[in-house]
Amino acid sequence: MSPAFRTTTIAVHTGRRETVKDLTGDCEAFLSSIGAREGLLNVFVPHATAGIAVIETGAGSDEDLLDALADLLPRTDRWRHQHGSTGHGRDHVLPALVAPHATLPVVAGRIALGTWQSVLLVDTNRDNPDRTVRLSFLG
Structure with a gap:
């Protein structure tokens, strides 16, 4: 494995209800722990029933996303x-x-997100309360 490639997994407890979990801090901590400077961060959830989104949180957008998914994909x-x-x-x-993944630019050791963007795990599966997320850096 190239010294410019680093990867790890994190365990995320999502519980038994539909949820959106902010992974931005976990991603930043991973980049800091490996001394990442410039490159790409891939966030991947290896589950058939979860995804990764990059949207605003804290102003209701995360709940709006779950509502929109419920409208598009009714639980029937x-x-x-x-x-x-x-x-x-x-x-x-x-x-x-x-999508179960997102690839994000890393500049000066930080994810180059927009002002209000966060990296989120989207999990609508109430039957699986625990997830694994793989973080991979290529620099």
Whole structure:
């Protein structure tokens, strides 16, 4: 493995309800711990029912995202994928709308996010309360 490539995983407890978890601090801590300066940070959730989003949080946008997903992907028994709780099939469609990854520029050791942007784990799967997220830096 190249010394310019570093990777780690973090465990994220999301609980038994739909949630949006801010990972920005975890990402920044990882970059700091490896002395990252310039490059790319990839954030990847290796689960079939979760995604990574880069949006504003704290002003209601995170709840708006969950509401929009509920409108687009209702938690009903209409889904062909039918195991787990009612409507779990929608959770398997989520990554088509909220990708399971994001690649972000790192400049001067920090993620080059916009003023109000945060890196978020989006998890609508109430059947799986624990997630793993892989952070990989290429510099």
